[in-house]
Amino acid sequence: MNFSKLTKLIVLVACTVGLLVPSLVSAQDKEKKRIEESGVVLSDFGKMKESIPSSLLKVTEGIIIVPKLLNAGFVVGGKRGRGIAMVKREDGSWSNPIFVTITGGSFGLQIGVQSVELVLVFKHSSSITNIKKSSFTLGGDLSIAAGPVGRNSTANTDYKLDAEVYSYSRSKGIFAGVSVNGASLDIDTAANLRYYGKGMGPTEIFASQGDPDDAVTKIKSYLVPLK
Structure with missing residues (x-):
């Protein structure tokens, strides 16, 4: 290969890399934004008087945490949202997040569109780590109940007995007959790859040390009271 052709090849590779890098950064920014929005949801929930x-x-x-779960329907409805999942380690610290999706359908009296901020609280970390094996159905594979409210409330709860998952949500828009029962939880493999830059599975991500960026550091700080 002569010098002229080699120069052209180098220029072509440089241009290709130059085009790819912004798109990769943009993709990572989308996932970082999801983490940041999840942190805002946790922060807002923490300020609510009638909280967890x-x-x-x-x-x-x-x-x-699902910052935006969209529900839409007219008799037959559907829901779709993207969020993050974290587990508490044995030493009480919180893991780095994995990206997940929640999808479901419904049938009944419902009409309209709604955007919901959703928080699902799990009694056992294994319920989340086992999602890697297949999609999980809320209300099917995992028992779920509307979460009790009130910071110091212990009355009228069955958290010591029955439900594995408790749901908390804040709604925007107009909708009737909203429920996450029957919705499936899945690993967002593509988002995990974009954010972490390599094909790590949920177990590897949960075990990884160090915070990928300040958005993760911040969301972990919101979870400190949960220790």
Whole structure:
């Protein structure tokens, strides 16, 4: 290969890399934004007077935050959202997040569109780590109940007995007959690859040390009271 052809090849490779790098950064920014939005949801929930009871938080080993769960329907409806999942490690620290999706359908009296901020509180971290094996159905594979409210409330809860998952949500828009029962949880493999830059599975991500960026550091700080 002569010098002229080699120069052209180098220029072509440089241009290709130059085009790819911004797109990769853009993709990573989307996932970082999802983490940041999840942090905002947790922060806002923490400011609510009628929040998650401390008695439930003490036994929490996992959490899923979906900043925007969209519901739409006219008799037959559907829901779709992207969020993050984190588990509490044995030493009480919180893992790095994995990206997940929640998808479902419904039938019944419903009409309209709604955007919901959703937080799912898990009593056992294994319920989240086992999602890697297949999609999980809320209300099917995992028992789910509307979460009790009130920071210091312990009355009228069954968190010591029955449900594995408790849901908390704030709604925007107009909708009737909303439920996450029957919705499936899946690993967002593509998002994990874009954000972490390599094909790590949920187990590897949960075990990884160090915060990928300040958005992860911040969301972990919101979870400190859950220790």
